[in-house]
Amino acid sequence: MTELPFDQVRTLLAVVDEGTFDAAAAALHVTPSAVSQRVKALEQHTGRVLLMRTKPVRPTESGQVLVRFARQLAALERDAQTDLGIAPRSGPARLPIAVNADSLATWFLPALTRVPQSPPVCFDLHREDEAHTAALLREGQVMAAVTSSAEPVAGCTVRPLGLSRYLPVASPQFAARHLSTGPLERCLPDAPVIVFDRRDELQDRFVRSLTHDGAGASQLRHYVPTSEGFCDAVATGLGWGLVPEPQAEPLLQSGALTELAPGRLVDVPLYWQQWKLDVPALALVAETIAAAAAESLHTQG
Numbered sequence: 001m002t003e004l005p006f007d008q009v010r011t012l013l014a015v016v017d018e019g020t021f022d023a024a025a026a027a028l029h030v031t032p033s034a035v036s037q038r039v040k041a042l043e044q045h046t047g048r049v050l051l052m053r054t055k056p057v058r059p060t061e062s063g064q065v066l067v068r069f070a071r072q073l074a075a076l077e078r079d080a081q082t083d084l085g086i087a088p089r090s091g092p093a094r095l096p097i098a099v100n101a102d103s104l105a106t107w108f109l110p111a112l113t114r115v116p117q118s119p120p121v122c123f124d125l126h127r128e129d130e131a132h133t134a135a136l137l138r139e140g141q142v143m144a145a146v147t148s149s150a151e152p153v154a155g156c157t158v159r160p161l162g163l164s165r166y167l168p169v170a171s172p173q174f175a176a177r178h179l180s181t182g183p184l185e186r187c188l189p190d191a192p193v194i195v196f197d198r199r200d201e202l203q204d205r206f207v208r209s210l211t212h213d214g215a216g217a218s219q220l221r222h223y224v225p226t227s228e229g230f231c232d233a234v235a236t237g238l239g240w241g242l243v244p245e246p247q248a249e250p251l252l253q254s255g256a257l258t259e260l261a262p263g264r265l266v267d268v269p270l271y272w273q274q275w276k277l278d279v280p281a282l283a284l285v286a287e288t289i290a291a292a293a294a295e296s297l298h299t300q301g
């Protein structure tokens with residue numbers, strides 16, 4: 001294999017971004033048959049299966065390599081067109097970024113409003129747990145990520161953003177009903193708990209820090225997979241949970257929530273990882289995000 005056919009590589013990227021062959025065909029203004037033929041030709045050219053034909057489609061490990069290459073190629077091509085004064089045919093720059101739900105609900109979106117829109121930039125946000133956003137970088141799905149991983153993904157740079165602080169809280173009524181019969185370390189493991197999703201281990205880790213055993217939080221747990229819904233579920237008394245400080249503070253001041261262990265905080269370090277690629281739009285976003293994080297997050301020690 002001497003070279004990669006760029007039209008086929010771009011088609012592979014379109015299929016991954018759009019999720020289906022039909023949607024990629026519409027985005028590329030070609031027929032679904034043409035998209036399928038290009039992907040098959042690229043697989044034959046490389047001698048590897050590049051896509052898992054699921055809904056939505058997912059790149060294989062080999063496909064991830066080509067998706068990263070295609071995204072980098074598209075970004076460099078756009079910058080070259082801009083430098084030459086040629087209007088990019090694909091419209092505004094598109095930056096896919098992975099970010100966790102709590103950052104989205106608190107400080108991240110206001111930060112994006114600070115990014116200059118000349119030339120215009122379109123943000124393609126992928127919501128994922130901060131412990132798993134780095135995987136999207138490895139897959140080539142995104143160009144940058146807010147992550148809890150300090151270890152840079154291959155081909156990426158990493159910079160600390162700060163500490164996202166969580167407070168263990170519950171409604172006063174819930175605390176009186178479930179947590180007033182003894183020490184917190186004895187009551188909390190049996191109390192109903194709110195969990196973001198099945199990969200959320202924050203509440204379990206907090207309980208283990210109290211009890212010093214491996215049991216974790218109660219199995220009577222309610223899964224609420226939105227940041228705002230999570231906070232609402234705790235405030236309404238469905239269970240206790242660790243709520244981001246910016247969301248918890250107003251409810252603590254109003255009396256809608258009470259702290260379960262005053263002075264015991266859970267700090268999650270956040271980092272910004274991005275591809276090692278000279279893309280001005282990405283560099284500008286990175287500086288803007290870092291500045292906003294410095295204002296909104298706690299400083300790492």
